[in-house]
Amino acid sequence: MWRIWLIFDPRRTLVAVCTFAFLMVMLNHFIQLSTPRYNSWLNAPVAAKAAQK
Template sequence: MYKAWLLVHPVRFLVALYAFLGILAFMIHFILLSTDRYNWLLDSAAPGAKKKAEIHSPMQPVRTMLG
């Protein structure tokens, strides 16, 4: 295996690999954002979207000495 690293510089290889994976991740996210089903930025784009749930806490807020 060490002979493979003699042919390719490890730092250049890792930089190229990380650049490729970053571009691939952006491409996947932009493809998903272009669809109606998987677009998480627009609320109206979700099919069957209901009213957002409200958070109800059964506990009273804790009072501290500062406030």
């Protein structure tokens, strides 16, 4: 395992992994917010009017 760190710089690798993970998390959140089930808070006035009827 230690030979891998001779090839890859640990700081660059950690930054790359964290950046990739952050981008995947943000992509996942935006995909979920684009679905009708999870974006109800964005359409709250419309949902509130529908609930009053």
